[in-house]
Amino acid sequence: MMLEAEARWAREWLFDAALPLWWQAGADPSGGFYEKIALDGTPVIAPRRLRVQTRQAYAFIEGGRLGWPGPWREAAAHGLSFFMSHYRRPDGLYRCLVAPDGLPMDETADLYDQAFVLFALAHAHAAGIGDNDLVATARALQAELTTQRAHPVIGFEEATPRVLPLRSNPHMHLLEAELAWVTEGVTEPFEGVARAIVELGATRLVDPQTGAIGEYYDGAWHFAEGDAGAVREPGHQFEWAYLFRHAGDLLGVDHRAASDRLYAFGTRFGIAPDRRAAIFAVDAAGAPTDPRARLWAQTERLRTALVFAAAAPDGEVREAFVADAHEAFEVLKVYLDVPVAGLWRDQWLADGAFVEEPAPASSFYHILSALAVLLKAGGHT
Structure with a gap:
């Protein structure tokens, strides 16, 4: 077992505090989920992003998989019905923002948001939540994305x-x-799209000099000019590293070398020496450019370190990954140390202070993604 005591702590925090709180206080009885909960435990009334509804639906499904005895099916269906009812545009893509009552506020169909619709539909289908047309709905969305947004060479356009x-x-x-x-055995058209994105990431997005993935590219998939093209987010190095490994297991494509380089770049340049937290951004050479440490980057480091540790043979390499995972978990606990258990802080500044702001619901997806791996590694599922 890896990090058994840490997994026990995480299970208690999730089951006894976080999942109950985000259902009881984080769900609007009239539909959907609130964007944020203030650190005193009261919900924040604000316009609702599509990504929050889809992520919260996933979070409760993952909580159910892990064994939470609460009403996870009801909670997931609550989010699913809201975003399916209020965000779909006439062309089949999904708008990014609605008012609390579901009225449209921004018709933009962000590529990022479409990804999370597909993601939530996959997990709802796996859990048997929603109607029998979720596969057809997902296929229709993917087809519309391909029709409207396919890049002329590979990947997708923003608009x-x-x-x-x-x-x-x-x-x-x-x-x-x-x-x-693909995990659910629904391969068409999703496996082909996944293979193309893996190829895009491995052959065009990665900087061959450093092994790191950037954030912004020109229309031919070269790094964008100026400062934008030099941005490297350590959290995304860990996230891509994990996905390359996951894709390898599912698709039989071996990009372990690229995955290892991504992880190495994030670890070498992205961890603040004082806080031991993954910072927000560095430049192409690894010099820090934004020393804020967002919560989500810590969860991605934790998940990836655990996955790499599980795949490593016994010895110093495995022990190093376990040590990374332990450090990432201890850092994550600093964010979770708030007066109302089950909430969190999001931005840790270079001076050691946290930004005083409500807990964003969008972080729960990252937390569940990491703690699911931790609980399984520690034998608590």
């Missing part, structure tokens, strides 16, 4: 007509969503 720069981040989450469908 039609073209908007630059192109971004790696939506592709990362599209890959995650496609792999979720």
Whole structure:
């Protein structure tokens, strides 16, 4: 077992505090989920992003998989019905923002958000939540994305007509969503899209000099000019590293060398020496450019370190990954140390202070993704 005591702590935090709180206080009885919960435990009334509804639906499904005895099916269906009812546009893509009552506020169909619709539908299908048409709904969305947004060479455009720069981040989450469908044995058309995104990541998004993936690219998948093209987010190095490994297991494509380089770059350049937290951004050479440490980057480091440790042979290499995972978990606990158990802080500044703000619901997806791996590694599922 790896990190057994840490897994026990995480299970208690999830089952006794976080999942009950985000259902009882984080769900709007009239429909959908609130964007944030203030650190005193009261929900924040604000316009609702599509990504929050889809992520929260997933979070409760994952909680159910892990054994939470609460109403996870009801909670997931609560989010699923809201985003399916209020976000779908006439063309089959999904708008990014609605008012608390579900009225449209922004018709933009962000590529990133479409990825999370596909992701939530895959997990709802796996859990038997929703109607029998979820596969057809997902296939229709993927077909519309391909029709409207296919890049002329590989990958997807941000918008039609073209908007630059192109971004790696939506592709990362599209890959995650496609792999979720492949995991369920629904391969068409998702396996082909996943293979193409893996190829895009391995052959065009990675900087061959450093092994790191950037954030912004020109229309031909070269790094964007200026400062934008030099941005490297350590959290995304860990996230892509995990997805390359996951894709290898599911698709039989071996990009372990690329995965290892991504992890190494994130670990070498992305960890603040004082806080031991993964910072937000460095430049192409690894010099820090944004020393804020967001919560989500810590969870991605934790998940990837655990996955790499599980795959490593016994010895110093495995022990190093376990040590990384332990450090990432201890850092994560600093974010979770708030007066109302089950909430969190999001931004840890270079001076050691946290930004005083409500807990964003969007972080729960990252937390569940990491703690699911931790609980399994520690024998608590």
